[in-house]
Amino acid sequence: xxxxIRVDLTGGVxxxxxxxxxxxxxxxxxxxxxxxxxxxxxxxxxxxxVLLLQGDGDIFTAGNDVGEFAAIAAGNGPSERHVQRFxxxxxxxxxxxxxxxxxKAVGIGTTMLLHCDYVVLAQDAQLIMPxxxxxxxxxxxxxYLLPLxxxxxxxxxxxxxxxxxxAQTAVAWGIANKVCANDQLRANARLMAEKIAxxxxxxxxxxxxxxxxxxxxxxxxxxxSARFEERLASAEAKEAFLAFAxxxxxxxxxxxxx
Ligand code: COA
Numbered sequence: 001x002x003x004x005i006r007v008d009l010t011g012g013v014x015x016x017x018x019x020x021x022x023x024x025x026x027x028x029x030x031x032x033x034x035x036x037x038x039x040x041x042x043x044x045x046x047x048x049x050v051l052l053l054q055g056d057g058d059i060f061t062a063g064n065d066v067g068e069f070a071a072i073a074a075g076n077g078p079s080e081r082h083v084q085r086f087x088x089x090x091x092x093x094x095x096x097x098x099x100x101x102x103x104k105a106v107g108i109g110t111t112m113l114l115h116c117d118y119v120v121l122a123q124d125a126q127l128i129m130p131x132x133x134x135x136x137x138x139x140x141x142x143x144y145l146l147p148l149x150x151x152x153x154x155x156x157x158x159x160x161x162x163x164x165x166x167a168q169t170a171v172a173w174g175i176a177n178k179v180c181a182n183d184q185l186r187a188n189a190r191l192m193a194e195k196i197a198x199x200x201x202x203x204x205x206x207x208x209x210x211x212x213x214x215x216x217x218x219x220x221x222x223x224x225s226a227r228f229e230e231r232l233a234s235a236e237a238k239e240a241f242l243a244f245a246x247x248x249x250x251x252x253x254x255x256x257x258x
Contacts, residue, residue, distance in 0.1 A: 119177055
């Protein structure tokens with residue numbers, strides 16, 4: 001397992017920490033692989049009653065590693081990609097998932113929250129989905145789950161404009177449960193995870209299964225993934241990745257729509 005994903009099992013709560021703070025916890029293929037393995041194995045482990053997701057440093061995660069997006073777009077991606085396995089593991093998890101989010105949750109950092117069961121936000125949390133900024137499309141079944149959760153017009157605006165959503169609004173719109181002071185985040189999330197861990201685990205798992213149509217979610221992920229691959233190969237996306245590498249704003253006006 002990569003050291004950039006840390007796990008710790010205490011009192012039935014498996015804490016999964018994204019630990020790549022120097023790169024703002026951007027997620028690499030290797031990290032997706034470790035996350036997928038952890039969530040898959042947790043389903044079979046009777047000692048694990050709750051999963052708790054958190055990020056080290058001043059940000060939950062900057063989302064997918066943009067350098068890896070660019071490598072895939074250039075045909076130099078890894079031979080085995082783990083992101084879909086991670087997303088399927090999230091969709092299929094019957095173990096309850098708590099998330100503790102501080103700072104920015106970018107891209108998959110926000111869309112993974114739609115698969116969590118209890119979300120605590122620090123005061124400084126910001127949810128951002130810049131898929132369209134990068135000329136891509138949303139993933140993690142968020143194109144289905146987000147409009148369902150917050151309504152079409154709000155979801156369209158979040159996706160299309162890629163502007164951050166603050167913590168209070170995220171709670172008001174039903175994306176998260178509560179906001180707390182930054183320095184109380186981990187303690188708050190841990191407390192809730194422990195409370196859930198004390199509940200009857202079999203009942204919770206059966207309830208969660210009834211609440212979510214995992215088959216529908218995986219099918220939506222497959223449709224998104226097909227569109228995502230097409231967009232990754234587009235001239236628009238190439239301009240977006242080049243602009244990121246050159247630390248400038250992309251200029252989409254010189255690229256004709258495809
Ligand atoms: N992929 C790869 N590297 C990333 C990254 C990402 N998604 N996000 C941040 N990093 C790297 C930066 O390149 C920088 O590396 P360097 O120190 O080698 O130059 C380092 O992490 C610190 O990032 P920086 O941009 O200096 O931090 P910041 O606090 O000014 O801004 C963000 C933080 C998250 C707002 C900004 O980094 C960002 O917008 N990242 C891209 C997010 C994104 O588009 N993700 C894809 C979603 S689909």
